[in-house]
Amino acid sequence: MAPSPLGGEGASRRPLLEIVIPAYNEEGRLPGGLLQLCAKLARMPFPTSVIVVDNASTDRTAEIVSDWPRGPVPVRLVRCATPGKGAAVRAGLLGTTAPFVGFCDADMATDLDAIDHALGLLLSGERVVIGSRAHRDSRVENRHSRIRELGAYGFRALAGALVRGVSDTQCGFKFFDGVLARETAGLLRTPGFAFDVELLARCVEAGGRVREIPVRWRDMPGSRFSPARHTFGIVLELGRIWLRLRTKPGSAARPAWEPPLDPVGYP
Template sequence: MDHPLLYGFLALLVVGVVCVYLALLFWSPPPIITRPSEKNYRSRLSPEKPTPLPTLSGPSEVDLTVVIPAFNETSRLPSMLSTTIDHLTSVSAKSKRTYEIVVVDDGSSDGTTALSLKLAGEYPGSDIRVVTLEKNLGKGGAVRHGMLHGRGKRLLMVDADGASRFEDLESLWKAMDDLGPGDAPSFVVGSRAHLVRTEAVVKSLNITPNSQRSVLRNILMYGLHTILRVVGVGHVRDTQCGFKLFSRAAAQQIFPAQHLPTWIFDVELLLLAKELGIPVAEVPVEWHEVAGSKLNVVTASLEMLRDLLILRANHVLGRWGPSRSKTQ
């Protein structure tokens, strides 16, 4: 190859690499900022006056923290909270397990905070803390915020829609016991993989028994599975179930390093756990579709593809990862 052609090729290569890197910087989400008001919570005992939140870096004070991200959830939260508290109080009566519930209002416009405080007053025996984010971050940002301020020896993230059967917490709890000592880092994932092709999933996808998925949905499904393997979490069959349990030691390492505030943040948590050498168990849980989902399958899938590529690129380049995290 002539020198001018070689130099031209190298110049184009450099320009291409620079353009890709600039595109990565442009598409990568900015650091998640915690505003002063978001470092406080309100509760039944202090519905008007904000109280400072504890931090995850401190010692545990209760056995379990339940983090509920909530964005415009006035219609679904009452039923979900009732089921949650029924189970927690039943277990507490038998085993003396202490708990707190942290509802993170992710910038709602429908009065989710006011309703959460009202519900807190209806359950005087439960420690329900309500945190209000000034602006909508996304589910990942809301979960991260709640986790960074939880007091539990173990911390559970659970969706506000009540789609997961809360009693399955005990299966996750046992699986965590089996992973190792209580103070060791561990992470248990609730999984719906065993429900594939069952009536619950068919209904959630609006698929009649005699119909077929669209070509686009099939392409998206296989594309996502392929990218998950590329990202490095292909060993987990269901990355997206909103029912996950963390030991405090695992949460202290994972959540300060989380960058994605969008709904695909679960994959980042699993990737961080893998990089940190934190053992992960996957446990089957029951799940049912609940009306009122705000998720557009096609749009969300395209956003997921984008965010997964951003996630992988940032980890490969060393911009993100455990070593880049800062203590909150």
Template sequence: MEELSLKKVIREDSCNEHTVHMNIDLTGDTENEEPFISVIIPAFNEERRLPPTLLDTIDFLDDFGQDYEVIVVDDGSSDETSTVVQKFEKIRRQVRLIRLPKNYGKGHAVRTGALNAHGRLILFTDADGSTPIAEVKRLIAAIDSGADVAIGSRAMQSEETEVQALLFRKIIGRIFNRIVNIILLPKIADTQCGFKLFSQKAASFLFLHQTSDGFSFDIELLFLARKSNIVVKEVPINWQNIPGSKVNLVTDSVKMFIDIFRFAWLHRGIQPKSFQEMADSNDPSTDENSPSSLNETLTS
């Protein structure tokens, strides 16, 4: 089996280079029409933070033992984000780049990736790697137990998980989430964690109805899910703050607050039967190749 190392993926600055090493299999299967999981990574000016996240993701998914694809959506970056991904593309058939012509926003980037994904499960995760990719096992278990959507939560913690967040961001986040709870989404402790897993059917329905291009898209997806009786399960995860956040706590919070009321009005006509009719027309039990349990992947 032919292998080589990927070195010097991207410059960290004009003088230094960030060097990484990994074994690359150039003889793997061609792109699977329906891999087990699609991982969507939205990226805007992420030339420095993206390489280690991609490396960790590929390394984990290789060991996971299931077909996969990684879709990086470059949201109009002005740096070398696309160049980074293109280097991975050349040696990894599972990696795909979607390059948007301008900066539309995180919500638009995630939606674009999800609607171009082929996986039976669709995960979106942040480019900074703040949530370790291995945490997806917890979300898969939630899907296997009956959820249509499993969302990582920094607010719901267990003895097995740890959250390392800046105090002021934690306080603002809790205040904002409380407002969301009162107005739109009761009983969701953390709407904004950038680590969410969808069944293919739930993703197809939710992202087709999504309208938000900005950071409030998570709220819209969860509100749509609630209106449609799509089962959402919140799961404690490990998370750490990574410097370089693109979120402006003042201006983006104001925009998101306005969006809360917009979503309530815009989606007032969504009915539970809309999703159920789609699910019934695509019953997975008719697929002879589908495993009886998604969680089989964790024990195989």
């Protein structure tokens, strides 16, 4: 069998693990992040692959992925025209086929050694494993302002009412049983910042317990989030999620996506 033009030898075998990277105008950070991730995955003793979702970028993000050199870890491009990280993650997860899947941010703020821990738990029967900066064993380098920290505290309080027992819904490092991820991604309707809350809530609704693990996490420069500009929209998103989760499937016609309040969500 001829090797894939984007994957080298690993492309001829079905991956055990696929990792999604949502990307919006990431030409500056994506090359370094992809190098780190592919180097990590190439050391795994089984086939892996990466899906980069270009979220209607206006820079060279898609070109970087399309031109990515062949290697032991296939890198594939998926395009998503709906704005918002939630929309991009949904498109990426629905494009997977592997038994285990996950997603992480293009800046690789979470140390990639956590992949070993997450996959070990998935192999032992866990169905949802997420990085938690609030875990007592986590090491977090945080440059956020006091205002943003207060906003994060308020968000966690609201999110906790929807996903009980989860201390950090927003860390961009989440791994799943592949079947569960694809089923719940198909139900996801939140395109923006709060999409993680809906995704985790739907996993719990489907019987998947959320397991939090410690991470080493660094606050990376380049965040597009502004507390002053985005807080009101995030509160509205959480309200929509609350209402959506309490609506029985099929009880009313609903759009494929809620109208985006703001394409926020990228770190």
